[in-house]
Every structure is written in structure tokens, then in C-alpha cells.
Amino acid sequence: MEFTRSRRVLAGAAFAAAATMGLAACSSGSSDPASSGADGGSGEQVEIRLNWWGSDARHERTQEAIDAFMAEYPNITVVGEFSDWTGYWDKLATSTAGSNMPDVIQMDQLYLASYAERGTLADLGALSTLDTSNLSDSVLGIGQVDGTQYAMPVSTVGFTILVNQDILDELGLTLPDTDSWTWDDFYAFAAEVTEVSGGDVVGTAPMNNEFSLQLWARQNGEALFTDGNVSISPEVLADYLAQGLEMSKIGASAEATAYSEQASLPLDQIDFSVGKQAMAFTQITQIAAYTAASDGANLVAVKLPTEDANASKYLYLKPGMYFSVSSQSAHPEEAAQLIDFLVNDPTAAEIIGTERGLPANPNTIELLADSLTPEETKAVEYTDSIADLLGEAPEIVPNGASGVDGLIQRYILEVYFESSSPIDAADAFISELQSSIDAA
Amino acid sequence: MSLAELDRMRTERDKAGRKIKVKQPDNKAALGFLAPWIIGLLGLTAGPLLYSLYLSFTKYNLLQPPEWTGLDNFERMLTDDRLHQALKVTFTYVIVSVPLQLLVALVLALALDRGMRFLPFYRSAFYLPSLLGGSVAIAVLWRLVFGADGLLNAILGWMGIESTQSWISNPDTALWTIVLLHVWTFGSPMVIFLAGLRQIPKSYYEAASTDGANAWWQFRHITLPLLTPIVFFNLVLAIINAFSNFTQAYVVSGGTGGPADSTLFYTLYLYQEGFGNFRMGYAAAMAWLLVLIIGAFTGLNFWLSKRWVHYDD
Structure with missing residues (x-):
């Protein structure tokens, strides 16, 4: 067809463009819920996703900790996903809405209530693979919403x-x-x-x-x-x-x-x-x-x-961050196992150090005492120095x-x-x- | 078979007053060929579109089922100061950047239409910004140009004007840097203008110069009138594009619409409300308001076009 200055072609094209481009902005996605069917920590080969935000230092250490976890639990493959703070929450909201939420989520107290009250997080108390006995009740309390343990405190920060x-x-x-x-x-x-x-x-x-x-x-x-x-x-x-x-x-x-x-x-x-x-x-x-x-x-x-x-x-001391398990997760026990490793295991503790904050687990702090970097030592010393000023969270x-x-x-x-x-x-x-x- | 031919067939049948057998196999084949498009239209466009219309009357936080709230979302719009700010920013942007962009595109198309050497090269080079306009690299580039230590301040310095302000971080100037970014992506209207210019018969110009018309007169009385359909086409597209601009605003302000909401584009606010504050129902209502606004502008454009657009046929 020749490119003509015909009224019909141009008007039609302009109108069609108006219709499609204008309306394209308003379409919203909805998709099927992910396949469910939890299999409680069986030995079969499973893949879970771990999502976190942070700096390059955190990405490296977390990846290293994931590798250590996979070496110990060869039947679980962990896929790490990370981004910066702002992008993290956009992405998490979108993937949650699309029923594609990662199994293990690094959570912040800004968002904990928002996600927990909307039923997107699993009750960690019901997952046997996560040991919470090392944490005091007051520390565990900052991971609860209406009495349910939706999040495992990883660290505290001043x-x-x-x-x-x-x-x-x-x-x-x-x-x-x-x-x-x-x-x-x-x-x-x-x-x-x-x-x-x-x-x-x-x-x-x-x-x-x-x-x-x-x-x-x-x-x-x-x-x-x-x-x-x-x-x-x-x-x-x-x-x-x-x-x-x-x-x-x-x-x-x-x-x-x-x-x-x-x-x-x-x-x-x-x-x-x-x-x-x-x-x-x-x-x-x-x-x-x-x-x-x-x-x-x-x-x-x-x-x-x-x-x-x-x-x-x-x-x-603010809860530095938490780990939560998605209520959409097909493998909640394995997800909890990963959290347990990240917060309780000595190998993970040594890899992660205080990068995510002063560990909430007192055993970890003790374990780390001898191997702290100068910056980590400063962080621990500062936190000790403000002990007298600490009130109720x-x-x-x-x-x-x-x-x-x-x-x-x-x-x-x-x-x-x-x-x-x-x-x-x-x-x-x-x-x-x-x-x-x-x-x- | 064109629409016109179909029309004629229908008319003939009506005149004859009896039914003509419709060739069924042809229709089935046509439907078969159309199927991918129809399924796409219904499933990927019409479905979500109707769903978003429904959502605009609900409270929907993305994570729980939507809850019918009637006109609440639309009522909230009346008192939402950030929405009003977003409308102000977006209207300013559309009203300033669209004419500027079309003007630049037209001037460059006229220059390129003179048949200079390396024309394909220039055409591609000028089109390049249109491809880059929404990329993340632009956010970095714009900072280098309009930041406190940026290129613009350096140039102003050479010209003897001392400026240490960051244009991109000042609420009074930040929007104008994005307007400039939009004007810079003049590639696609320029290419359409070029195509339009090529369609104007050379004989008109020959006749005009025989009559002693100068270049300006030729432009004013031949080029411009014959180009009005193209101008109209570009105008409609550019207005729609500008209203739905998202990427540029997002990359330059990092998604915040800052500083101090000075670049809070309508679509950016829509995105923040939907995905940042989990108010998807409100975001859907905003999307429909934008549809109405764009529809009104496009309708107005078509209505006004009768007064200034000259068609040849």
C-alpha cells in the first residue's frame, strides 16, 4: 500500500494507536496460584529461592553461606536473588501478587505487619526444622504479629x-x-x-x-x-x-x-x-x-x-532484619531449614559475620568474638557502649x-x-x- | 479484499433485495487466520482491561481478594493532594514537551529532506536517542549533564555564568530536564515527517518556483498544508505518549518522583500507589481516569482537526 495522505488511513491509524497505547497502561496481571502440596522435609531433590536486599558485601557473603548450606544439604538447591532496597520491595510486591513469591524472604520491620496481616507469610512456629530456642523471648517477640511468629529475627542494630x-x-x-x-x-x-x-x-x-x-x-x-x-x-x-x-x-x-x-x-x-x-x-x-x-x-x-x-x-535496638517463609512456598520445611542454617549454624555465622547486624543469636556473638574484623569490633563495642540507654522497643x-x-x-x-x-x-x-x- | 469492496457488496445486495449466498469456507478460513489475534485481544487485552475496570471500584491490596467499595476510589481522588500534584506535573509536561518535540522533529525532517550526503547515517543518528530515551543509562547521563558538577554548569561556566546548582535535584528545574529528555527523543515523529515530506509531489514546487515563489512561501503554502495530516497524526501520538510517559520519569528520579514530588508523573504515582502502597484498586481507578483524559484529548484533537487538517482526497 502506498503511504497516502488519505483521511481514513491516518485517522484510523491514529485512533487505533490511541486506543491501544492509552489502554495498555491499565492492564493488570493476575495469574494462577502456584502449585501447592507441601512435602515436609522429605529427602527428595527440591529447589527453593532466597531473596535479599543489600550491598555487594552482603551479596558475596550470602552467596557463600548458600553454598555452604547446599554442601551440607545436597538435596536442597538454593537460588539466590538480590537487589537494592527500593527495587527489592517493588519486586517482592509484584511477585507476591503473581503468586511467585520466593520461599525465603529477607524481611524488614517496615513491611512485616503489611505482609503478615495479609496472609502471605508462614507461621514459623509450625515448622519443625527451625530452632528458635537460642533466642530470648523478647527478641523473638519482635518477629511476631498478633502473637504468631511470622519472622525470625536475624540481628539487632543500633x-x-x-x-x-x-x-x-x-x-x-x-x-x-x-x-x-x-x-x-x-x-x-x-x-x-x-x-x-x-x-x-x-x-x-x-x-x-x-x-x-x-x-x-x-x-x-x-x-x-x-x-x-x-x-x-x-x-x-x-x-x-x-x-x-x-x-x-x-x-x-x-x-x-x-x-x-x-x-x-x-x-x-x-x-x-x-x-x-x-x-x-x-x-x-x-x-x-x-x-x-x-x-x-x-x-x-x-x-x-x-x-x-x-x-x-x-x-x-531495632530488629536489623528477619527471615520469613512465604505462605505460598511449596517446600516450607526446607525453607525453614535454610533459615535455621543461616541464623544458628556456626559455619554460616562465620561467613556472614555482623554484616546483617549484630546477630540476634547470643551463641553466634560468642562464636564470632575472636574472628571479628576491625569494623565489626567497632560495631560490637558501640552496641555495648549504649547498653545503659536502651529502653523498650x-x-x-x-x-x-x-x-x-x-x-x-x-x-x-x-x-x-x-x-x-x-x-x-x-x-x-x-x-x-x-x-x-x-x-x- | 478491502473494507470498501465489502461495503459495495453489501450495498448491491440491499439494492437487489435478495440474499446473496455468503461463501462460508472463506469466512472460516478468515476466522482461522484471525484467531491468534482475536484470542490475544480477548485474553491479553480485553480481559485484563475489564478486570481493571472492576478493580477500580474495589479496595484491592494485591495480596487479598478485592473488596467492592463502589465509588470510594473516585471520591478519594478529589481530596488526594499528590494526585493533583501528579496531574499538574503531567499536564505541564504534555503541554510544553509535545509542541517542542514536534517542532524539533519537523525542522530536522525538513533539513534532512534536502537530500544531503550520508542521509541514511544522519537519519539513524537522529533516531538513536529515541531508542535510548528510556534506558537506565540515561539516568546516569542526565546526572552527568545536569548535576552540580555536570556538563551544563561547565558550559555555563565557559560562558561566564557561574552556576553550582544541580538542575536535576532542584524542584524548580527537575521537570524541565525531563521535558528536555523527551524533546531529545524526537526520532519517531521525525521519521514520520520525513515520509510525509517525500509524498508531496515535486511538481507543486516546480510550478511554484516557476511562478516566482520563494522558499518560505513554498513552505508556508505547499509543504505545511500538505503536511497537516502528518502533523495531526504525530500530534495525536505524541500527546498519548507524553501522557503515558513512565520510564523516563522513573529512571531519572529513581522511582520517587522527587525532588519533593516535582517530577511525580501521573503514571509514576499510579505505580507507587499500586505496587508501593498496595492500593491496586485506587491505581486501577487512576488508570481509568487517565484513559478518560487521553480519550478526551484525542477526541478534542479529532474535532479540532476538521478546522486545520487538509486532506488531499
Whole structure:
């Protein structure tokens, strides 16, 4: 057919394109449930999938641990799948909806209630191949939803400020007494770093995740969630959201656009990793990843500042992560066997070390004591040093609130760019999070 | 057999007032050949489409069966600030990027139509961005160009303009970097324009130059009117494409729509609601709203086309 300027051809083509392209966006997939039929730990050849998120260091160690597991249990083949944090949850949601959920899932407390309350996780208490007797009741408790053990706690982590001592040495600065420092001390010191370096190095960057917001609330005598609802006050939240903006005004942290650029970079490219930022809020377990990313910089873990020098037991150890078994799994006993190996077996313990956090299993910590790397030793020492500050763990993030980290980052930027006042942002934040919980 | 011939057959039968025997075997064979397409249409397009219409009236979290909630999802749209932000971003994007992209495509098509040497090479080279536009490498490239230490700031520096801001991380400018990315992927409208230009009979131009018409006059009174069907075709496609843009927004902002929701495209928000917040019912309702919006724009386009599109036949 000749390419003509005929009305019918063109109009028809345009219309057909409109119809197909416009509607293609709306199709949603649904598929058959996976084949079921659990076979309780029989010796037959089975394949299970293990899914995790993390850095390169974790991928290598986990793969090594999987190989050790397969050597010990030759009838079980484990296929490892991994991704970064953001992609992980998109993928997990999609595969779960498509009844293609991995058998063993690395789980986080942000999502535990969301997945457990929707019936996608297996009751670990009913699986005989997983030994939970090494963990104390309080640690096991953080893996339960409504009394059912949906998740096996792997580790616990504390929150810290990592300080790049190499930068301070170079600038000739001395860290204040971090056992008793106040937030004002911290801000002043961060601003001093920026000033002394002539702007080459920035003091710090604001806190921006659920863990730190929990701690901020607790320092102010509040809780982020109570009885499954948002319970932080707008005033306390507003101060938290405004931290970045306030710090940038005195030079303690970067300008809004520079900060915003950081948010989308991988860990090894952000300012703190490349020696352009002296202090960073993070989880203590990240010390290994940051040390590697910064080519072995001397990182020191210090306590968070408080208004009233260490008055209350505001800190807590967050469940670093869990392993869960999918309720869709065709081989739940083998899946539980893998979890048992990863958290209880000495071989796995030595391979994994403290990369996933300080092991929740006390036997593992004892076992590791002699073989820790310098970074792991720092992590253990820091965790010991905050023992006096530890209070009761807060309730886990309720169903529907899994997006809280994204919400925090978005509202911090709104305040940072001064498109909302801190208190308006706090009000909007609370109502958005609460309606998300109500809708779940 | 064309539709026109079929039409004629039907008319003849009506005039004659009696039935003509329909050749059954032909129809069966036709159905057989059509079967793969029909099955695909019903199973892969129509089925999911109707299901998504149903889902738009439900609360559906992906993991449990949907629950009928009537018009709740649509009511929520009225008060959903992020949806309004997403609409604002998307409309801005469509209104700015579509005309710009078509303009660039037309200008380049006109330049290439002059029959220069190495034409196939240039044509392919200009088409390349269209193939790359949605790839992850673009996210990296865009950072290198529009970041704080990026190429754009370096060029501005050479021109004596000091700029240390990161264009991609500033809520005031981030959307414009994606508009630019979209304009840059002008390849497919350009190729269609080129094909359209080739169809304009040379004799028109010869006649016009004999009459002493200059290049601008020829463009204004020959090329443009005869090209209007192609412009229309490209316009309809470009508007639909721009409304349903997802990949570019996703790769440049890493799926967040950031900074501060300044690049929260409609489809990106739809994706976040569906797969991030497990509100698949709401996401389905949003998808249908988008269908209505695109449908309205396309309808408006067809209606307006009567006033400016010139058909030869």
C-alpha cells in the first residue's frame, strides 16, 4: 500500500494507536496460584529461592553461606536473588501478587505487619526444622504479629553517628565529648567542620528515616506509633523535618539542591563515602559498608546528641532484619531449614559475620568474638557502649505505613526547599500517614 | 479484499433485495487466520482491561481478594493532594514537551529532506536517542549533564555564568530536564515527517518556483498544508505518549518522583500507589481516569482537526 495522505488511513491509524497505547497502561496481571502440596522435609531433590536486599558485601557473603548450606544439604538447591532496597520491595510486591513469591524472604520491620496481616507469610512456629530456642523471648517477640511468629529475627542494630576521623585529623579538629553532647553542640561542630574546610567538606546531613524519627520522638517523650496509629505530635515532627534546613542555614549541612542530589546516589558515591562529609547518621552495621566505600577511612561510631544529657532511655535496638517463609512456598520445611542454617549454624555465622547486624543469636556473638574484623569490633563495642540507654522497643510499623521512609524524605525536601513551613509539612505528613494506615 | 469492496457488496445486495449466498469456507478460513489475534485481544487485552475496570471500584491490596467499595476510589481522588500534584506535573509536561518535540522533529525532517550526503547515517543518528530515551543509562547521563558538577554548569561556566546548582535535584528545574529528555527523543515523529515530506509531489514546487515563489512561501503554502495530516497524526501520538510517559520519569528520579514530588508523573504515582502502597484498586481507578483524559484529548484533537487538517482526497 502506498503511504497516502488519505483521511481514513491516518485517522484510523491514529485512533487505533490511541486506543491501544492509552489502554495498555491499565492492564493488570493476575495469574494462577502456584502449585501447592507441601512435602515436609522429605529427602527428595527440591529447589527453593532466597531473596535479599543489600550491598555487594552482603551479596558475596550470602552467596557463600548458600553454598555452604547446599554442601551440607545436597538435596536442597538454593537460588539466590538480590537487589537494592527500593527495587527489592517493588519486586517482592509484584511477585507476591503473581503468586511467585520466593520461599525465603529477607524481611524488614517496615513491611512485616503489611505482609503478615495479609496472609502471605508462614507461621514459623509450625515448622519443625527451625530452632528458635537460642533466642530470648523478647527478641523473638519482635518477629511476631498478633502473637504468631511470622519472622525470625536475624540481628539487632543500633543507631549512631559515624564520624570520619581522617577528615577531622586533616582539618585539625577535635570531636567534642560525645557522651554528653547536646544537639546544639552537634550543630555547632558540624558548622565548624564546613567552615574550617573552606566548604570542601560539609559537616553532616540531616536524619531521614523511620529509625531516626522514632528516636527523635522518644527523646522528646513521644512515640511515632501507638496502638497502630500515628502518635507523634506535629511540633516534635516539625523540628525533625526542619533539621536539614536549619543546619544548612548555619553551614552545618549542604544546600538544598546538593542535599537532594545525594538522595538518589548509591552508597559508594554519596558525600560521606567520598570524604566530602564528616559525620553521617546511620545504623551501626553500615560501618563496614562505609569503610569499604571510603577506601578504608577511619570511621568512629558515636552516640546521638540529646537535649538533656542521656537522661532517658530513648535508644533501642531495632530488629536489623528477619527471615520469613512465604505462605505460598511449596517446600516450607526446607525453607525453614535454610533459615535455621543461616541464623544458628556456626559455619554460616562465620561467613556472614555482623554484616546483617549484630546477630540476634547470643551463641553466634560468642562464636564470632575472636574472628571479628576491625569494623565489626567497632560495631560490637558501640552496641555495648549504649547498653545503659536502651529502653523498650517501640511497636513495629503498622500495616499501611510501610511507605514512611519515602514520606519522611519527601517532606524533609519540601521543608528544605522552603516550599512548606515545617509545621504545615508536619500536619500534612501526619494526615497522609494516618490515612494510609486507615486505608490498609 | 478491502473494507470498501465489502461495503459495495453489501450495498448491491440491499439494492437487489435478495440474499446473496455468503461463501462460508472463506469466512472460516478468515476466522482461522484471525484467531491468534482475536484470542490475544480477548485474553491479553480485553480481559485484563475489564478486570481493571472492576478493580477500580474495589479496595484491592494485591495480596487479598478485592473488596467492592463502589465509588470510594473516585471520591478519594478529589481530596488526594499528590494526585493533583501528579496531574499538574503531567499536564505541564504534555503541554510544553509535545509542541517542542514536534517542532524539533519537523525542522530536522525538513533539513534532512534536502537530500544531503550520508542521509541514511544522519537519519539513524537522529533516531538513536529515541531508542535510548528510556534506558537506565540515561539516568546516569542526565546526572552527568545536569548535576552540580555536570556538563551544563561547565558550559555555563565557559560562558561566564557561574552556576553550582544541580538542575536535576532542584524542584524548580527537575521537570524541565525531563521535558528536555523527551524533546531529545524526537526520532519517531521525525521519521514520520520525513515520509510525509517525500509524498508531496515535486511538481507543486516546480510550478511554484516557476511562478516566482520563494522558499518560505513554498513552505508556508505547499509543504505545511500538505503536511497537516502528518502533523495531526504525530500530534495525536505524541500527546498519548507524553501522557503515558513512565520510564523516563522513573529512571531519572529513581522511582520517587522527587525532588519533593516535582517530577511525580501521573503514571509514576499510579505505580507507587499500586505496587508501593498496595492500593491496586485506587491505581486501577487512576488508570481509568487517565484513559478518560487521553480519550478526551484525542477526541478534542479529532474535532479540532476538521478546522486545520487538509486532506488531499
